[in-house]
Amino acid sequence: PWELWFVDVEESHTSQPSLIFFRSPHPGRNWLTAAGCVLDTASLLMSTVDRPYAPRPALAIRTGFLSLRRIADFYSIAYDADPSPEDPISIRREEFDELCAELTAAGVPLKADRDQAWRDFQGWRVNYDTVLLALCALVVAPPAKWSSDRMPVRHHRPPLRTRQQ
Numbered sequence: 001p002w003e004l005w006f007v008d009v010e011e012s013h014t015s016q017p018s019l020i021f022f023r024s025p026h027p028g029r030n031w032l033t034a035a036g037c038v039l040d041t042a043s044l045l046m047s048t049v050d051r052p053y054a055p056r057p058a059l060a061i062r063t064g065f066l067s068l069r070r071i072a073d074f075y076s077i078a079y080d081a082d083p084s085p086e087d088p089i090s091i092r093r094e095e096f097d098e099l100c101a102e103l104t105a106a107g108v109p110l111k112a113d114r115d116q117a118w119r120d121f122q123g124w125r126v127n128y129d130t131v132l133l134a135l136c137a138l139v140v141a142p143p144a145k146w147s148s149d150r151m152p153v154r155h156h157r158p159p160l161r162t163r164q165q
Contacts, residue, residue: 001056002038003063009035010067017074020139028142036132036147039064040125047120048100050109065128068135077134085123090133090150093118 009031013019024030042057042064072079080087096118100110111117132147141148 002042002060003056005038006035006060006063006067010070013071014074017071020071020135028144030139030141030144030148032132032136032139032141033144033147035064035068036128036136036144039128039132040146043121043124044099044103046124048110048117049103050111061124061127065131068128068131072131072135075135075138077131077138079130079134083126085119085126087126089122089125089129091122091125091129091146095146096121 020032039061042060045051045054045057046061069079069081097114100114100117104110133150135141136148143149
């Protein structure tokens, strides 16, 4: 389960803080962008996908944002520890609507009230939005939708090259 992964990441990355800077030997892979993807997927399951309630996504979100916050604490990254569900997030409503259209086209059942789904998604995302983006900027994470693609400053980092065998 993802909540155990988040607990393991928090433990390892606060016990050995330099781990946050270790890059995957595979271009485009990064633990932070993976965390953002998991958190956004869980947030969409809780807010937007029309399905019976299941507690696992909410548990993954809570474990995930607490883990990211504890890692951010080590680097003195500021964040609101008790954000309002109405606080702004880095995802625009238009981006959310585009994703909903893609999900609908793929046959995923979505809740009928799209405005409420957006408010609910925003209420989940606000818990990790600032910390996720700040950590992505700190480690210069590779581009990924809804996380490192909206960092304030982009630095060019050439792709890692491996020996051909």
